[in-house]
Amino acid sequence: MAGIAGVYKREEGLLKPMLEKLEHRGPCGKRIFRYKGSMLGCTVHPNGGFFKDYRGCISVDGEIYNPDQLKIDCRNLLSLFRRKETGFLKYINGKFAIAIIDNGHLVLARDRLGVKPLYYSTEKNGICFASEIKALQEVAKEIKFLPPGHFLNSKHGLHRYWKMSCAGPSLSNPSEIIPLLRKNLEKAVCKRLKGKSRVGVFLSGGIDSSIIAYLVKKNFKNVVFFSVGVKGSSDIKFASALAKYLKVPHCIHTYDLKEMKKVLPEVIYHLESFDYLLVRSCIPNFMVSRLAGQKNIDTVFIGEGGDELFAGYEFLRHLRGVNLQRKSINLIQNLHNTGLQRCDRMPLSFGVEAKIPFLDIDFVKFALGISTALRVEKGKQEKWILRKSFEDVLPREIVRRKKQKFSQGSGSYKIMKKVANTEISDREFKKEKKIGKSFILRNKEELLYYRIFKKFFPYNSILGQTSEQIVRFSLHF
Template sequence: LSHERLSIIDLHSGRQPIQGCKGAWMVHNGEIYNHQQLRDTVLKDHTFRSKSDSEVIVHLYEEFGYDFCDKLDGDFAFVVVNRDDFIAGRDPMGVKPMYYGLDDRGRIYFASEMKPIADQCRTFSTFPPGHFYTPKTGFVKYYKPKYEDHKTAVEPLNLKAIREALTEATRKRLMSDVPIGVLLSGGLDSSLTSSIAARLLAQAGKKLHSFSIGLNAESPDAAAARKVAAFLKTTHHEIHFTVGQGIEILEKLIWHLETYDVTSVRASTPMYFLSKAITDMGVKVVLSGEGADEIFGGYLYFRNAPSTEAFQKETIERVQKLFTADLLRADKSTMAHGLEARVPFLDKAFL
């Protein structure tokens, strides 16, 4: 088990691998938002070694065996090892990247990136989101939300429920022992979550830092973001980069992204520069707007849907495929600089 740590909760005692009460050890990348609630309820008889949110995973394994992934509320890729037994799991949406591979002898490897296992493994593949894997069971789908069947979408529109669930999704993602910011493009999605975050932080007497990027001050995104930032009274930072700088980092960017997909590379370029500027200012966590266009049918082509049923099916499929593109880009271009992007729209309860 090896682990590179970005400390966000419990900066001093959360080093990994973490040992449970008995013989199990685990490594985890991500954030478990309901860790305190789990400690206070189903794990109240367990003795913890740290205040790290990650530690609850190994204790849940010791308490429930394989059947615990749906108790976690958060973004995660983890492996728990207990002598000859192990379990690997990935969060429902695939916010955190995870891969697995097999070597010549059929041994299995798990990693957050392909790079570390590329030399050992003959074949490797993406670990499916919303699944766990054990040697006894193989892959098991634990995340089975009602919405995956488009026929269940029969409830009347409830704007109050949407508002409350998105507020709660944003609130839990402000959990941190380090400074937090928001990525602000000036579009509807990031403006909504930034507005909620600004309000919640203001109640705690804190000020929100917002960040945007463009080729220059005149670029439409940057202008829109300035407008929103002024309205929300955030401390706003605007970053610029040149086309030349973008071309210069391409090779490095592809090394981080592990894909040649043109759209992913193009969209990651500004995010890569922005992430560096953000971490240089001492901010380690940002909220980001991924998922909203997929959930609400925000892309232009959705207007061509032949029926409401087709529209609903398409949104479900787009949400399920987010891990192949937008989430991969959002995680890898930020984590390249040790910045964690959190995605309120993909909160389990909100979905």
């Protein structure tokens, strides 16, 4: 993990305060490279992330999962770029945000699904860029996200290097699919376990996180499960049952309204959003990330992506064929602005790096090749083929547990809604719900979050990003 920031043909004095806003992304200090009016900086991790020579530099926030195939690792990406130019990006299986300054030119790039964030601004004939918006808001009037699967070249502008295939599913025989599904998902987990000494799993007791927990436990001895929720929450109940079944140490934290209100400003600051659905889901995620950090765990596995790949959302259950396939692809393409933003920001606020095996690019291609009729079988539970693939290794109550949002299972689903309805009058909401030129807050809960958000992000440069994010996140529910 690392925090990337830089300026290209802009004032050098801008960089230092930008890096200071990203210190939580790299706890081992800062490194800076200067070359002919450009500067690239990085808050670094013990494993690196910043590599340079006499004429160029590359900063990488992320990991490569096919180094054997490429015969290189992050340290050698600069030399690969010099041989292949931006063509090297299509060969990488990994999560990454990359910034390169070489011979006076700048290249920014982002992984195919946008697991790692990168933002930029093109103003005053120059470019500023950073891993998080908070590093740019004081130096840029208009902030944009670098789209997943794209690169920005200072010479040629923005270009797409990868596009998700919309080819129809070709796998329809469950007896053939089940062993392949288990093999491919386990392979994705094992890629992310290499070089680790101790890892954690964020366990809600739902089918997605339970499958990941099982596969991590199967392939790695030194693992700890982490769960959070209000007293009596269903997540803690089911997660505890699985931890006992798999004989894995289990750390649990219960919280109440007082603690939720206390952490809310930190959640919104790190998340960089006031979307009420996203903030609501981030509160328990913040709590469980803090719990892992307190136990000196720096790597955790998360079950994100299972709902998008296997039609876990309620509104997908009645779709079939090409309609379900298109909707699934659309949800995956929008994850970078929704669930992946949560999975990046909350753990990293405590120096914890999240691994997301369901979104391994090879597994995504495989999963989207499964017949839509098997993802949601008529009259049966959502994610049918996924549940069927692991029903012999997980407790029955886990396999059959109905899908719940993270905020529902943890028990915090409606708590903040009640707080907002108590603290904000109808008159206040009517007066304050319109922000900017055309954006309308949807409810009092969102206004509650926006008031906090505005204290940290008073500039309108961020508002466009947040409003687009809200539209995308609303597609999930």
